[in-house]
Amino acid sequence: MYVIHRRTPLSSAITALEVEAPLIARKRKPGNFVIVRPTATGERIPLTIVESDSERGTITLIVQAIGKTTQLIHTMKEGDEFEDVVGPLGEPTPIENYGKVVCVGGGVGTAVVYPMAKALKAAGNKVISIIGAQNSDTVILEKEMSAVSDELFVTTDDGSRGIKGFVTQALGEIMERGDDIHSVYATGPLPMMRAVANQTRGSGIRTVVSLNPIMMDGTGMCGACRVTVGGKLKFACVDGPEFDAHEINFEELIARNKNYMNQEREAMETLKQEHQCQAG
Amino acid sequence: MSRNHVSKPKVEKIIPLKPRERMQIPRHAPIEQDPGCRINNFSEVSDGFNVELASEEALRCLECNDPVCTKGCPVNVDIRSFIGLIYQKDYQGAINKIRESNYLPAICGRVCPQESLCESVCLVGKKNEPLAIGKLERFVADYEINTGGFTPPKVDESKGQSVAVVGSGPGGLTVSAELAQRGYAVTIFEALHEAGGVLKFGIPEFRLPKHIVDAEIDRVKALGVKIETNVIIGRTLTIDELFEEMGFEAVYLGTGAGSPRFLNIPGENLGDVYSASELLTRVNLMKAYKFPEYDTPLKLGKRIAVIGGGDVAMDAVRTSKRFNPEKAILLYRRSRDEMPARAEEVHHAEEEGVEFHFLTNPVEIHGNEDGSIRAIECQKMELGEPDEQGRRRPVPIEGSNFMMDVDTVVMAIGQKPNPIIQQTTPGLETSGWGTVIVDGNGSTSREGVFAGGDISRGGATVIQAVADGKQASRSIDTYLTEKRMEEAPVQN
Numbered sequence: 001m002y003v004i005h006r007r008t009p010l011s012s013a014i015t016a017l018e019v020e021a022p023l024i025a026r027k028r029k030p031g032n033f034v035i036v037r038p039t040a041t042g043e044r045i046p047l048t049i050v051e052s053d054s055e056r057g058t059i060t061l062i063v064q065a066i067g068k069t070t071q072l073i074h075t076m077k078e079g080d081e082f083e084d085v086v087g088p089l090g091e092p093t094p095i096e097n098y099g100k101v102v103c104v105g106g107g108v109g110t111a112v113v114y115p116m117a118k119a120l121k122a123a124g125n126k127v128i129s130i131i132g133a134q135n136s137d138t139v140i141l142e143k144e145m146s147a148v149s150d151e152l153f154v155t156t157d158d159g160s161r162g163i164k165g166f167v168t169q170a171l172g173e174i175m176e177r178g179d180d181i182h183s184v185y186a187t188g189p190l191p192m193m194r195a196v197a198n199q200t201r202g203s204g205i206r207t208v209v210s211l212n213p214i215m216m217d218g219t220g221m222c223g224a225c226r227v228t229v230g231g232k233l234k235f236a237c238v239d240g241p242e243f244d245a246h247e248i249n250f251e252e253l254i255a256r257n258k259n260y261m262n263q264e265r266e267a268m269e270t271l272k273q274e275h276q277c278q279a280g
Numbered sequence: 281m282s283r284n285h286v287s288k289p290k291v292e293k294i295i296p297l298k299p300r301e302r303m304q305i306p307r308h309a310p311i312e313q314d315p316g317c318r319i320n321n322f323s324e325v326s327d328g329f330n331v332e333l334a335s336e337e338a339l340r341c342l343e344c345n346d347p348v349c350t351k352g353c354p355v356n357v358d359i360r361s362f363i364g365l366i367y368q369k370d371y372q373g374a375i376n377k378i379r380e381s382n383y384l385p386a387i388c389g390r391v392c393p394q395e396s397l398c399e400s401v402c403l404v405g406k407k408n409e410p411l412a413i414g415k416l417e418r419f420v421a422d423y424e425i426n427t428g429g430f431t432p433p434k435v436d437e438s439k440g441q442s443v444a445v446v447g448s449g450p451g452g453l454t455v456s457a458e459l460a461q462r463g464y465a466v467t468i469f470e471a472l473h474e475a476g477g478v479l480k481f482g483i484p485e486f487r488l489p490k491h492i493v494d495a496e497i498d499r500v501k502a503l504g505v506k507i508e509t510n511v512i513i514g515r516t517l518t519i520d521e522l523f524e525e526m527g528f529e530a531v532y533l534g535t536g537a538g539s540p541r542f543l544n545i546p547g548e549n550l551g552d553v554y555s556a557s558e559l560l561t562r563v564n565l566m567k568a569y570k571f572p573e574y575d576t577p578l579k580l581g582k583r584i585a586v587i588g589g590g591d592v593a594m595d596a597v598r599t600s601k602r603f604n605p606e607k608a609i610l611l612y613r614r615s616r617d618e619m620p621a622r623a624e625e626v627h628h629a630e631e632e633g634v635e636f637h638f639l640t641n642p643v644e645i646h647g648n649e650d651g652s653i654r655a656i657e658c659q660k661m662e663l664g665e666p667d668e669q670g671r672r673r674p675v676p677i678e679g680s681n682f683m684m685d686v687d688t689v690v691m692a693i694g695q696k697p698n699p700i701i702q703q704t705t706p707g708l709e710t711s712g713w714g715t716v717i718v719d720g721n722g723s724t725s726r727e728g729v730f731a732g733g734d735i736s737r738g739g740a741t742v743i744q745a746v747a748d749g750k751q752a753s754r755s756i757d758t759y760l761t762e763k764r765m766e767e768a769p770v771q772n
Contacts, residue, residue, distance in 0.1 A: 023516050037473060043566070043575040044473075069575055084473040086510040216561055216576075219471050219512060220698050221481075221538040223555035233542060233549075238700065252549050255651035259551035263577030 002036075002082035005058055010140040013065045014108055015074050016050070022057030024049070024087045030119040031093030031210065031242055034059065035218040037084040038076065043069045046215045046237070048112040049088060059085075062111035062140070068267035089218045090241045093208075097124035098182040102174055103149070104167050104196060106132040106188020110141050112210050113187045114148070120185070121148040128174055128181075129153070132167035132188065136160040168195050181205050186245065187212075190254050197245035207245040211236045213257060227253050293343040294364050307409035308337045315631040319601050322485045322569050325628060328389075329412075329419040338366040340411050342403055349413060352401040354747035357381045359398060359413055366416060372429045375420040379433065382746060383457040383500065384450060386425060386492050387479060389418030392743045393622045425495050432502040436463035441760050444469060444528040446513045446701065449477025450742045451534035451733035453500050454749030455756070460503035462757055467528075468505060471512040471535075474565065478536055479742070481565040482557070484595050486602070487625075490564075514700035519708075519729065529763060530728045530756045533716060534749065537695040537734035543587070547645030548691070552581060552653045556588070556596040556692035563599050581687030582606045585656055587642055588692030589619040590739075594626065596692045597634050608634050609686065613641040613661050613674045637684075639663070641676065645689055655683040697735045705729070713738055722752030723759075730756055 006018040024034060033048045051060040065074035076082075093116050101120050105113035110131050121127045129149035133139040134157045146152045153170040154162030163170055167188070175181065183206040186196040193209040200207045213225040213236050220238035227234050230247040234240065295302070311327040312318075318325055329337060347360040357378055365374035378385045394400075394414035402410035424430055442465040445452045456466045474480050479493045501507065511517060513535075522528045540555030542548055559578070562568040566576035582605050586597040589612035601608040610629070612619060615638045619626060630636070639661040646654045660680035663672040702710045709717045709725035715738045716731045718724055724731050732748025734740055 023511070027516065039575075041567075041574045084510050086471065086473070086512060086516070088515060089512070216558065216566070217472065217538075219515075219538075219700060221540070222558040222561055223540040223542070224558045226542075226549060228549060233544070235539075238698075249549075256549065256551045258651065260577055260579060263571070263579055267572050267575060267577065 002085045004076055004078050004080050004082075005056075007076070007078050010062065011138045013074065014062065014138065014140055015065075016060055016062045017073070017076065018058045018060050019082060019085060020057060021059050021085050021087075022054075024085065025052040025054045025057050025059050028052040028059060028088040029092035030095065030115040031090060032088035033090050033218075033241060034061070034085050034087030035089065035215070036061070036073070036082050036086075038069060038072045038082055040083050042072065042083060044084075044216050044218070045069050046089070046212060046218060046241075048115070048210070048212075050111050050115055062108060064108040067264045071268070086218065089237060091239070093119065093185075093242060095119045095123050100126040100128070100179055100181050102171065102181055102184045103127060103129045103145075104132070104171060104184060104186035104188070105130070105141075105145070106167055106186070106192040107134070107138060108140070109186075109188030109192070109210075110145065112212075113185060114141050114144055116185050116210075117145060118148040126150050128179075130155065130167045130170045130174075131162075132156070132170075132192070133161070134158065166195070167192060168199050171196060171199055175199070175203065175205075183208060185209075190250060190257065193245060194250040194254075197248070197250070201246050208242050209245040209248070210241045211243060211248075211253070212241065213253060214260065290345055291343070291360075295339055295341065295343060295367050297339060299342055302340050302342055303404060303407055305336070305340045307340070307412055308333045308415075310412075310415050315628075315633070318486065319632050320604070322602060324489050325486050328422060329415050334366055334416055334419040335369070337412050337416060338363050340404055340408075341367075344403060348401040348403065349398040349411075352398045353381075354397065354743050355382045355750055357398075357417075362420065363411070363413075363416060366420060371420050371423040372427075375424045375429075378417060378420065383454055384496050384742075384746060385417055386421035387450065387488065387496055388743055388746065389414055389416075389421050390488050390492070391483060391741075393741060395623050397743070425492070430499060430502075432499070433461055435461055435503055438465070439463040439760065439764065441465070441529045441764065442467065442527060443530045443532065443756060443760075444522045444526070445532045445534060447471075447477055447534040447536060447735075448475035448497070448507060449479060449534055449536050449733065449745060451536075451745035451749040452477065452532065453497065454746045455532045455534065455732075455753045456505045457500045457503055458750060458753035459756060460500070460505050462753075464757075464760065466505045468507045469511040469513050469517070470507060470509045472565065473509050475507045475509060477534075478538070481561045482592070482595070484560065484564055484599050485569075486598070487595065512700065514704040519701065519705045519726075523728065530730065530760055532749075532752055532756065533701060533724070533729065533731035533735050534733050534745065535698060535701060535735050536745075537697045537715075537737075537739050539696050539698045540691065541694045541696060542691055543642065543693060545642060545644055547647055547653075550645055550647045550653055550689075551651050552579070552687060553645060553689045553691065556586070556592045556690055557695065559596050559690050560592070560599065569602070578603070580605065581653070583609070583686040584688040584690065585609045585611055585642075585684065585686040586690040586692055587611050588694070589614065589621060590692065590694070591621050591625060592695070593692035594621045594629050596690045598625075598629050598632060600688075600690065601629075601632050601634055605688075607686075609684070610634055610636050611640045611642060611656075611658065612636070612638050614671065615639055615663060618663075618671045639674065641674065642689075643681065646683070653687050653689060656686050656689060657681055657683050694739055695734075696738060701735075720751075721755040722748060723755055728759065
């Protein structure tokens with residue numbers, strides 16, 4: 001079950017994994033995610049399905065090593081197995097021919113935006129894409145995004161690749177051109193999504209973001225992923241993960257997502273110690 | 281002999297004591313961990329009865345000719361007979377007798393609200409405390425687990441028809457066991473990575489050890505039932521696909537009510553506010569109490585307030601207490617008498633030092649600059665007129681607001697059914713509360729689809745799910761038998 005067929009490093013800390021999951025591959029639509037548990041003592045975490053191949057019966061996941069669980073997944077090899085993979089979860093992205101759309105991916109969020117951009121392109125939209133990263137090492141999926149975009153911007157915080165600056169700089173340029181943008185799809189760190197939402201709010205451009213809050217079961221049972229959208233309580237796992245960015249209470253969500261920082265640190269310390277013990 | 285005696289022949293009593301002597305024996309208390317000790321561990325609170333206690337407790341049974349206890353049991357366990365077998369020291373016989381009516385005795389012996397069911401009608405209770413039926417059930421169930429005396433009941437010849445059961449909680453396990461014994465091929469689909477449903481993620485280890493749940497699940501598997509974990513019906517597969525592509529001829533929905541309700545008060549989305557479902561799932565299913573050996577963490581503060589008055593609230597507050605806070609507080613808007621929680625659990629919570637605040641209704645959770653919780657603002661309540669269910673309605677007292685110094689809040693104010701199946705199954709009628717509508721036999725509006733337990737009731741007990749499962753398995757058997765007849769090739 002859930003065997004890793006192919007492992008492709010995308011940067012020093014970001015990896016793409018093609019995982020055997022035939023039932024999920026058959027059903028998956030752009031916007032869906034899975035919950036995975038790497039080991040029998042592991043945590044359940046959500047990961048977006050970047051691509052699926054129903055004939056091979058596989059799905060592709062992209063993971064960035066940040067906490068203990070993502071670190072564990074990052075070090076898994078071809079032939080290794082996930083303990084559990086369940087999905088496809090979440091509401092799929094509604095895809096239509098809207099005209100002109102902008103797809104913005106920040107950091108590993110590009111892995112979430114890529115399947116949307118691909119589907120929007122296939123539906124006949126003119127797709128302008130922006131990939132943002134800290135530096136040239138962490139720019140991912142540039143070739144893939146380029147293949148599904150009519151125009152592609154790359155921005156890095158340090159200017160080591162593309163435009164020096166944040167994705168909002170490139171988005172500002174596109175908006176200033178006076179293009180008739182129907183929608184903006186943005187996924188990345190919460191402060192980035194909040195900045196994009198603030199940028200498009202004035203012009204009223206429909207802006208959709210995919211949220212990745214703390215989640216456990218992914219089926220609407222724990223309520224950990226709750227978020228206030230338009231003043232109403234929503235569960236990102238079953239009502240989302242995509243929402244109207246102009247309606248999201250980002251401050252609340254940013255505060256909630258910080259809740260487990262100390263425990264994350266403790267878990268990482270334990271992992272490092274375990275590695276040292278094994279090495280010694 | 282009167283005509284009454286003709287219709288109900290007197291069953292011979294086997295316990296050689298006069299009724300008056302039986303009535304004079306005081307009820308035996310189970311062996312329990314000391315409260316001061318158990319709040320530092322997650323091991324089971326009660327060890328139940330040993331052989332001596334069980335034998336002595338069995339002597340208290342009046343062996344009624346018309347046992348009202350059996351009528352008080354939602355699945356009509358033949359209580360008099362199994363107690364007689366305990367008296368005769370035939371413990372395996374006793375557990376086999378229970379299993380004729382209830383396939384999950386080690387679970388129900390622990391979590392059934394016996395005080396409001398079988399034990400509430402026990403005639404011994406008229407003058408003395410009622411017979412400890414639940415503890416005796418648990419004793420024989422544990423005896424079997426410890427001695428390995430289980431042999432699977434006889435399974436009928438294959439009917440050549442298969443049934444999909446959605447959810448592996450008490451209802452799903454019961455339906456599966458019943459139908460497998462009748463010769464149907466049963467597959468259970470479970471959304472989580474482990475089977476057991478609420479028995480695994482909801483009820484704490486200290487009340488229902490997970491190895492006990494696994495032992496009962498193994499008994500269901502021993503009948504040939506297959507369990508597929510990590511399959512979410514409505515997402516991974518739909519009900520339509522179960523019928524059309526996978527060849528199942530009937531489906532039972534036993535997915536429970538796991539979606540948490542919130543109060544909708546200001547501050548409820550602060551980081552340290554949990555649903556009881558999240559708290560309990562982290563601890564029970566994901567083993568957060570063993571962090572960092574297990575990777576799932578749980579962040580609890582030093583002054584924890586749990587809101588609610590049911591069994592889930594008790595489980596949440598007692599679980600919180602085991603994380604060594606200064607205070608674990610329970611806030612309930614009505615008074616003690618209206619609490620829906622089991623008396624035994626309330627008693628255990630009190631022993632463990634949980635602070636109860638009745639007639640107290642939270643109205644706002646106040647946060648600090650950094651997003652942590654500063655205090656919970658509550659309003660005092662008084663009891664007004666009874667509501668539709670006969671419970672007195674809490675009415676706010678104007679100007680009675682006060683602050684309580686807490687840093688973690690847990691909402692245990694009820695759950696509703698998860699909407700995924702309802703949203704993805706055409707023709708399945710639901711109520712305004714999101715529950716699936718069923719008739720008295722467990723049939724839904726969709727042909728071949730049956731349901732029971734919390735998905736149709738919105739929030740009940742384990743034994744009610746078992747009872748619904750038994751009812752639905754009879755309906756499914758009838759439905760599939762008719763289907764078989766219709767489809768059978770005409771003879772001659």
